[in-house]
Amino acid sequence: MARDIIILECTEAKAEGKPTSRYTSTRNKKSLNTPGRLEKVKYNPFLRRRTLHRELR
Template identity: 80%
Template structure:
C-alpha cells in the first residue's frame, strides 16, 4: 500500500492555552515532493481561524 495514514495537529493552539485541533489524512509514501513533515493550513474551531497544522510522528 503506497499511502500512509497521518495525523495533523495545530501548531498555534498550545501557545494560546487552548486544545489543539487534529485532522486525519493520508500521504504518499514515495512522493519526492514531501520528504519531511507535511504542513497544511486548516481551520481550528477552538481558535475560530485557519492555522498551520503539522504532521505528528
C-alpha cells in the same frame, strides 16, 4: 498500497492555551516532493480561524 495515514496537529493552539485540533489525512510514502513533515492550513474550531497544522510522528 503506497499511502500512509497521518495525523495533523495545530501548531498555534498550545501557545494560546487552547485545546489543539487534530485532523487525519493521507500521504504518498514514495513521493519525493514531501520528504519532511507535511504542513497544511486547516480550520481550528477552538481558535475560530485557519491555522498551520503539522504532521505528528
